[in-house]
Amino acid sequence: MSAPPVLAANSVSMVFGGLTALSNVSLRLQEGQILGLIGPNGAGKTTFFNCLTGLYSPTTGNVQLRGKVLPTDPAAVTVAGVARTFQNIRLFPSMTSLENVLVGRHARMKQGPLASLFHGPAYQRGERDARDRALELLEFVGLGKAHDELARNLPYGDQRRLEIARALATDPKVLLLDEPTAGMNPQETEATRQLIFAIRETGVAVVVIEHDTKFIFSLCDHVSVLVQGQLLVEGTPEVVRADPRVIEAYLGKPPDEVEAEVRQYAEEVAHGGPEATQVIQPVRDQDGHEGGKR
Numbered sequence: 001m002s003a004p005p006v007l008a009a010n011s012v013s014m015v016f017g018g019l020t021a022l023s024n025v026s027l028r029l030q031e032g033q034i035l036g037l038i039g040p041n042g043a044g045k046t047t048f049f050n051c052l053t054g055l056y057s058p059t060t061g062n063v064q065l066r067g068k069v070l071p072t073d074p075a076a077v078t079v080a081g082v083a084r085t086f087q088n089i090r091l092f093p094s095m096t097s098l099e100n101v102l103v104g105r106h107a108r109m110k111q112g113p114l115a116s117l118f119h120g121p122a123y124q125r126g127e128r129d130a131r132d133r134a135l136e137l138l139e140f141v142g143l144g145k146a147h148d149e150l151a152r153n154l155p156y157g158d159q160r161r162l163e164i165a166r167a168l169a170t171d172p173k174v175l176l177l178d179e180p181t182a183g184m185n186p187q188e189t190e191a192t193r194q195l196i197f198a199i200r201e202t203g204v205a206v207v208v209i210e211h212d213t214k215f216i217f218s219l220c221d222h223v224s225v226l227v228q229g230q231l232l233v234e235g236t237p238e239v240v241r242a243d244p245r246v247i248e249a250y251l252g253k254p255p256d257e258v259e260a261e262v263r264q265y266a267e268e269v270a271h272g273g274p275e276a277t278q279v280i281q282p283v284r285d286q287d288g289h290e291g292g293k294r
């Protein structure tokens, strides 16, 4: 009998009009676990995150954090301890890195609007602590020197890291990352893998959506595969990447080839950096926004 999960999704279904985007999807995330969620475009991965974070109210099923059913209200879910990043980066572009992280911090602070009107000592102390914590988190994600930069001026990979810092500022128990390495070069991808390990070390359980399967198989303890809104297979990376259904529906190559790729990746990492990691570049419009399918 395994320990109770920190996050549990129980038979979550999501129907949009005539389209069933998710059908009875369940998930168990254990404390200290890094869980990968993979599947083809349109499989329902982001929709599932939207259900886990209260952005969507599932048509059936529910989501529990440490045994308590979560409300379908994103702000309340954040306060309860589930934080996320978005597939299409959502930062405040005209605010600095520090200010963006402070927005996450304030989602967690108890002081109401009246406190900020009177600016008493408790308010000042709270603000100072929030700033210190935000700076610490920027340092943690590797953006310590960029605290004064406007978010819109940061390179793309740094914007993704800033979103992670902002999510961590809410003191989550669970962090959900929707394609955290999309658009990153191999070095940034590897830095992100190490960052996710470091986040786990701080006691936060993580769910990661990614298309880069080498990244997922070398990062996660457990992998769930969604295809057409249904959970096709779940298990350890070894089990999942050898499953004929996953190979047919998603990987499109034989297990020994996938195995060799993952081994090669591990060796490259051990020898100072993966040169050959395939990074799927998101399609972006002129303003740098992602769009379209890969």
Ligand SMILES: Nc1ncnc2c1ncn2[C@@H]1O[C@H](COP(=O)(O)OP(=O)(O)OP(=O)(O)O)[C@@H](O)[C@H]1O
Binding pocket: 016, 019, 021, 039, 040, 041, 042, 043, 044, 045, 046, 047, 048, 087, 293
């Ligand atoms: N708000 C919505 N209204 C209607 N249909 C939606 C909505 N959100 C998602 N869908 C549909 O649900 C399905 C799953 O989409 P979703 O974005 O969750 O896929 P995904 O697995 O994240 O894909 P990708 O890898 O491309 O990001 C798609 O057919 C999508 O068009």
Ligand SMILES: [Mg+2]
Binding pocket: 045, 046, 047, 087
């Ligand atoms: Mg998605």
